[in-house]
Amino acid sequence: MTKEELxxxxxxxxxxxxFDESGEFLTAIIxxxxxxPVMNVLRTKPELYFDYLFCETCVDWKDHLMMVYFLNSRTYxxxxxxxxxxxxxxxxxxxxxxxxxxxxxxxxxxxFDLFGVKFLNHPNLRRLFLEEDWVGFPLxxxxxxxxxxxx
Amino acid sequence: MILGEEDYITEEGEFxxxxxxxxxxTHGVLRLKVWLDGETIKKVEPHLGYIHRxxxxxxxxxxxxxxGYLTSRMDYLSAHINNLACALVVEKALQVExxxxxxxxxxxxxxxxxxxxxxxxxxxxxxxxGGVTPFFYAFREREAINSIMDENCGARLTQxxxxxxxxxxxxxxxxxxxxxxxxxxxxxxxxxxxxILTGNVIFQNRLKDVGILTKEDAIAFGCTGPTARASGLSxxxxxxxxxxxxxxxxxxxxxxTGCDSWARYEVRMAEMLQSVRIIxxxxxxxxxxxxxxxxxxxxxxxxxxxxxRVETARGELGVYIVSDGGASPYRCKYxxxxxxxxxxxxxxxxxxxxxxxxxxxxTIDLIIPDxxx
Numbered sequence: 001m002t003k004e005e006l007x008x009x010x011x012x013x014x015x016x017x018x019f020d021e022s023g024e025f026l027t028a029i030i031x032x033x034x035x036x037p038v039m040n041v042l043r044t045k046p047e048l049y050f051d052y053l054f055c056e057t058c059v060d061w062k063d064h065l066m067m068v069y070f071l072n073s074r075t076y077x078x079x080x081x082x083x084x085x086x087x088x089x090x091x092x093x094x095x096x097x098x099x100x101x102x103x104x105x106x107x108x109x110x111x112f113d114l115f116g117v118k119f120l121n122h123p124n125l126r127r128l129f130l131e132e133d134w135v136g137f138p139l140x141x142x143x144x145x146x147x148x149x150x151x
Numbered sequence: 152m153i154l155g156e157e158d159y160i161t162e163e164g165e166f167x168x169x170x171x172x173x174x175x176x177t178h179g180v181l182r183l184k185v186w187l188d189g190e191t192i193k194k195v196e197p198h199l200g201y202i203h204r205x206x207x208x209x210x211x212x213x214x215x216x217x218x219g220y221l222t223s224r225m226d227y228l229s230a231h232i233n234n235l236a237c238a239l240v241v242e243k244a245l246q247v248e249x250x251x252x253x254x255x256x257x258x259x260x261x262x263x264x265x266x267x268x269x270x271x272x273x274x275x276x277x278x279x280x281g282g283v284t285p286f287f288y289a290f291r292e293r294e295a296i297n298s299i300m301d302e303n304c305g306a307r308l309t310q311x312x313x314x315x316x317x318x319x320x321x322x323x324x325x326x327x328x329x330x331x332x333x334x335x336x337x338x339x340x341x342x343x344x345x346x347i348l349t350g351n352v353i354f355q356n357r358l359k360d361v362g363i364l365t366k367e368d369a370i371a372f373g374c375t376g377p378t379a380r381a382s383g384l385s386x387x388x389x390x391x392x393x394x395x396x397x398x399x400x401x402x403x404x405x406x407x408t409g410c411d412s413w414a415r416y417e418v419r420m421a422e423m424l425q426s427v428r429i430i431x432x433x434x435x436x437x438x439x440x441x442x443x444x445x446x447x448x449x450x451x452x453x454x455x456x457x458x459x460r461v462e463t464a465r466g467e468l469g470v471y472i473v474s475d476g477g478a479s480p481y482r483c484k485y486x487x488x489x490x491x492x493x494x495x496x497x498x499x500x501x502x503x504x505x506x507x508x509x510x511x512x513x514t515i516d517l518i519i520p521d522x523x524x
Contacts, residue, residue, distance in 0.1 A: 023456045052370050055458075055469055055486040068471075070458070070486075074370050074384070077391075103373035106197075106494045114205075129200035129523060138208050139482075 001047070001078045009048060010080075013041045020083075025070070027081040032067065035084045036095040042071060042082070043100045049073045050080065053101040056108070058115045060141045065092050065117060086117065096122035114139040165193065168505075172201050176279040176509045179519030183496075183508070190504045195497040203523040210483035215241050215315060215450040218483065223309040225485065226521035228268035229463040231260050231304075234313040239394055240459035240470045241315035242444075244452040250441040253317035254396045255433050259330065260303075260312060262426040266337065267296040268464035269423045276416070276513040277348055280357050285348050292340060295333045302329070315450060317443030330434055334427055341424070349420065358412040362499045362511035365410055372498065373491035376466025377422060378515050381407045381414035388462035402429050415514040451478050465489055465516060489521040 001009070003026045010017055010028050020027040030038055042050045055070035067084040086092045096119035097104045108119045109128040116137035119125055127134065136143050171182040180201035186194040206225060210218040219237030223230035235257060242249060270293040277285030297307045303322050304310040312318055323329075348354050364374065369382040379386050387404040389397040405421040407414040452474040460469040466488030473482040492515050499515075500508050 024458060027456075052373065054373055054467070054491075055471060055484070057471065057482075057484040059473055059482045070469075070471075101373070102371050102498070103491055103494050106490065110490075114207075124196075127200075129203040129205075131200075138205055 001076060006048075006078060006080055009045070013045075014038050023081070025079045025081045027083060029083045029085060032084040032086045032094045035067075035082075036097070039069075039082070039097050039100055042080070049075050051075070051101075053097070053103055056097075056104055056111070058111045058117055058139075060115065060139065062141055063089070065089060065115065067094060067111075067117070069097070091118070092116065093118040093120060095120050098122055113137075116140065170508070176512055177519070178275060178512075178517065181493075181517065181519045181522070185505065185508065187505060190506075192500050192503055192505060192508060195500045195508070197493055197496065199519075199523055201523065202520050206524045207483050207485065210480055212479060214478050215452065215480070218480065219313070219315075220311050222485070223311055224520060225487070225524055226463055226465065226468070226489065226518045227308055228271055228518060229264055229465065229468075230308070230310045231257075231264045231312055232461055232463040233468060234311055235261060235395070236459055236461040236468050236470045238313045238315045239461065240457050240472055241450060241452065243459055244455070244457045244472070244474070245315075245446065245450070247316050247444045247446060249317055249395070249444055251396075251438040252440045253442050253444075255437045256318055256322055256442070257313060257395055258397065258400070259430050259433055259437075260300075262429045263296050263299065263330070263333075265426045265464045266423050267293050267300075269419050269426075270296070272419060272464075272516045273344065273348070276516075277354075279509050279513040280354060282348065282351075282354065285344070288340070288343055288347065292333070292337050295336055299326075299329055299333060302326075314443065316446045317441070319443075321442050327434055327437070330430065334430060334434075337423075338427065344420070349416075355413065357506075357510050358416055358514065360411050360413075361503060361507045362412045362514065363410050364495060364499050368495065368498060372495035374466070374495050375488050375491065376462070376464070377405075377418045378415055378466065378492050378495075380405060381418045382410045383408040386467065388460050388467050392460060394459075394461060400429050400432055412510050412514040419516075449478055451476065452480075460486070463488060465518065465521075466492065485524060487521045487524065489517050489519075493517055493522055 006026055018029045042048050050071035050073050052072040052074050054072055057068050059066045065086040069082045072079045096108055108122055111117050112125055113127045113129050114137055165188050168185045169182055170185055171177040172180040182198040184196045206221045219234050222233035222237055225233055270289040274286040274289035300310055301307050304312040364382050366382045366384050369379040369384050375386050390404050402425045405418050407418050454476040457472045460467050468488055469486030471484040472480050475481040500511055
């Protein structure tokens, strides 16, 4: 599907979407509460069939967190980036997409570890890299490491 | 880590074993927590973080000339290709035209890296499964490749040769003859590899029908590289999204539909010969000219988001840069091939014997610093 066709089908699934076409891939921005139903349709709808989640990450924009999902369809080879905006930075949470793409399990563990985003309905949410009692989330912009020496 | 109560025997006959972080077959510091029923694996859970350096966080305070140097410490066997990904994403953002000479040398060095990496995999796979001799065979050729790296890039392991716009130095005058020498040595000796491992019945029986990864699972778990191609999934980035002039070269994407550990072995063996084929097409046709395109001293990327992927020896490496217009990345994310391949191991290993887990780990070929980053 071309970018225009993808845009049309996405608008049918979720009309209140905003698109960003400045980058290489078509980017759709949705609120974090709507993530799971939208992702389910993207995965199962036969003409979209996004079966491959090739990158999942998070970006800290200080006033909000942005979850980024890179989706690709191995059948049609079209790519779409879905971004979910989390406005609550104190206690951020979002639905896990593990049940749609199993590769998300470790990715979400990593994001929980480094950004502190809590994934609901995740089978085994744990700190992947850091110790269990580590204070703070290192990839957040407001993270302060007391041991760090400014040069 | 402290072992909790649940880590001892849970039911009669079921117990928990920690494989790693010092287990030789984990090739680094990966700990697999394995739930066993007798010798049969019931569940595997990877525990990471023993070599976590937070390269992504460090990149946020480095310039676009510096941040790539950290990536040769990620997948240290594909150091050149990791650097290349970092260089390509800057070139894509700035729309820099890379000189043809730099592109050709980049491909030759990249493919030599791939052969060297697969050779080390061959050596360690043989070692994990009980054969010591393949290690010496493979290291003989890897040594020759490492010498070329040493002569041209100044390092044998954590090389830093690719920079935004091209390469950092020109190659030495004897580069072509040295590469040809090494390729000849490799091709002459390749039959020995087949004799000692490929034709070995014990080795075959350890791998055949062990660790089945279906094509659907390979997609669902995000597997790439030889691991996914052994499951019949066409996923070579060099073919799908060519970079640096791979589209002009003749080579085959090696795909097998075996889905088991043996198929993964065969795919890697065949890939080495394809890399030789790529180098042979280029080695006599390296164009003359500049080795690096002109870029500003302080590189600043335009505001926006950039994603670049390359095919490392283990699969698709993606670099995702979010730029706020400044001199260093606002957010830098590495989509690591090993991280995705690791997530498939708990699924693959279930139901096999503990000895088969070694065979599965050996053929998936994980590099732990790339997972931990």
